[in-house]
Structure formats: structure tokens, C-alpha cells
Amino acid sequence: MNISVLVVNLNNLEYTKNCINDLLKQDCDFGLTIVDQNSSESGTAEYFSSLPENVEFIQNYENKPLNHLWNWFVEKSQTTYVCLLNNDVRIAPNFLSSAIQ
DSSP states (O other): OOEEEEEEESSOHHHHHHHHHHHTTOSSOOEEEEEEEOOOSTTHHHHHHTSOTTEEEEEESSOOOHHHHHHHHHHHOOSSEEEEEETTOOOOTTHHHHHHO
16 A cells, blocks of 8 residues: 555654554554654653654654644655544554555
8 A cells, every 4th residue: 555644743752652553553554754843751752763764753843833744744745645643543453454445
């Protein structure tokens, strides 16, 4: 499948960890991009540095408007499908594949 997923984080590390863990259990292939909006929460940098190499991580040093990030991501994506997730969602292991179907 040809899917790009964006998750944006700002000081909600536990929510983000749950969301990313759910994404890493998906039953299909996809590209994952995570943008951190200059979080000040302890442990954030360490967590993001521990993610698999195939996860694209972008550190913003300013808090950009969410709709700007979504638009940027849609424009840069070269995939058929784009998924924009809030970092506080929990998803089933077949979320992406069933959404495509």
C-alpha cells in the first residue's frame, strides 16, 4: 500500500507513545512522519531518538499552526493515501488497511 501518516506532538508524550506503538503494529506498510512542536516535556527527545530509523522525525523549534503542518505534509507526500492523526488517538492493528478498503 502507498500510505503516508503524520503524527504531531506537543508535550503529550504518553499519548504520542501509545499512538506510535499502535501504528508500529499495523498490518500493512506505510511511511510514518512525526513532527514535534518544540516540546519541553522531560524524556521527549530521548524517546524520539529511540524510534526505528524508518520513522521520519522532524523537530520544530517553534509551534507552527497545525493546519500549516497538515498542508505541508499533504503537499510533500508522494503517496496515494495520506493519514493525519492526532497524537492522542488509539487505533486497531488493521486501521490503515481497513481505511483503504
